[in-house]
Amino acid sequence: MAIRERLSGNEATAIAMKQINPDVVAAFPITPSTEVPQYFSTYVADGVVDTEFVAVESEHSAMSACIGAQAAGGRAMTATSANGLAFMWEALYIAASSRLPIVLSAVNRALSGPINIHNDHSDTMGARDSGWIQIYSENNQEAYDNMLMAHRIGEHPDVMLPVMICQDGFITSHAIENIELVEDDKVKAFVGEYKPAHSLLNRENPISVGPLDLQLHYFEHKRQQAQAMANAKKVILEVSEEFYKLTGRKYGLFEEYKTDDADVVIVVLNSTAGTVKYVIDQYRAEGKKVGLIKPRVFRPFPVDELADALSKFKAVAVLDKADSFNAAGGPLFTEITSALFSKGVFGPKVINYIFGLGGRDVKSNDIEIVYDKLLEIANTGKVDSVYNYLGVRE
Known part of the structure; x- marks a missing residue:
């Protein structure tokens, strides 16, 4: 039986994160995404989740911490907007090319300058070729649902890419709408556990992440990354169909x-x-x-x-x-x-x-x-x- 609620888009996103219970959330506040880690931090403080919450000094550090956590075999999440996403720029490319399926709630906001805190899509559109899967959400329900599907998509062995779930700043992030939540146990079963084939803490199979990659191999690694993005289309449809069977809410491309x-x-x-x-x-x-x-x-x-x-x-x-x-x-x-x-x-x-x-x-x-x-x-x-x-x- 679905749980009927009235929530803002940011709170719905934070609840999805709570239900997923990631290993690490690293975040730095920026309007209008600030509420996402703010709400989530209360779940950490109350012991509702066992996530390690890392309060960093910048958005670049937030993504860097997520990269480290994901490379170590953990499931990492964050949220940002506009200039915060721009401050992550270098790390966005590193996360994608390292094939780390981090999930980011991107609350769309105009990218300065002139400085502006309101909504347009210049931030995520600027990052469109960084190697991240990008999924857009019309309303709060879609933002919540897409967050629940994100890990299943990014962590698929044929994909292994980071995922941005985008929603419009203030218009949906702060507006309260009726929403149907999935029960916690069903979310846990749907999302599953993250069991990467390779990680820094696997002593049986030592690896390096983000090494120097010159002419001999760089092109091939980029080709593999491009193929992973192509593979994602089929995986998105498969995960969406499974989500439809769970909730009755149907999503396509x-x-x-x-x-x-x-x-x-x-x-x-x-x-x-x-x-x-x-x-x-x-x-x-x-x-x-x-x-x-x-x-x-x-x-x-x-x-x-x-x-x-x-x-x-x-x-x-x-x-x-x-x-x-x-x-x-x-x-x-x-x-x-x-x-x-x-x-x-x-x-x-x-x-x-x-x-x-x-x-x-x-x-x-x-x-x-x-x-x-x-x-x-x-x-x-x-x-x-x-x-x-x-x-x-x-």
Whole structure:
């Protein structure tokens, strides 16, 4: 019987961590992720978990401590946002290339400067090529559920990669929503124990972690890392199916909302999908055939599946809550258009909107502007501007 609760996204994440009961949590506070280790530290103080909580002096140290713990054979977790994630930059690459399945709660926040504590996706999008699996969460329930699945995905012997579970700062991290929790014993059975084949404390099979790796082997190790990321797609689906059998909540690589007969769709990550769904319901009542595709998994990027799903539409708008500063489009847009081109899908007209930077409100009438433009493109077949900004004072 599921446990019904009302929780913020940060508290839901901390409860997931409590149920997982990792060996080590190392963390440094930064808004808006601070509450995650703060809530978790109370479980440590109360003896609810037997985790070693390491209060470090910086985010770089937090990830470094997690790397050491995971390399020693432990299960390690942390949480951060924005500049904290940027301060981890060097260590992010080391964790991934060392094949250490650390789990990080990434509470998305604008990356300075100018300094800003509110939500966009510039932090995790900046880390998109660091070798971490990235899974995005529309609401508190998804953030909790994704955290429960993260270790099973990252620790799979065909993967062995670290995992970021992303949710929107303040919008979901601090907002309280109804949520269904899984019972502690069921979480324990689902997640299981971490039994790495190799670790620093295994005296029978001595290893080194993070050695000097020059021309003779570096390329091969990077190729193995890339293959692990490719393997992760299948593992994510397998773990999600097992989670569905446990909870009745179904997750894939992405979610489709009212796309069966849609002419046009918006593609967007995280909490904005909720606003888009609201507008879709309104437009559907007026007979307008609009839909949504919400990617859940950004790394590994589901090229084949998204290209196939998008091929049936007349027009597509990709909404990016981060800018690539490449004068050509945001990170999600360039991934989507690359997928379509590489798979020979040239049917839909695809445009991009940069939106919501620094926490700028995204209202239903903003989404209506996008759908109206898409419906116009679908009718005329003409695109006047590919790379656009939404809700900014030009």
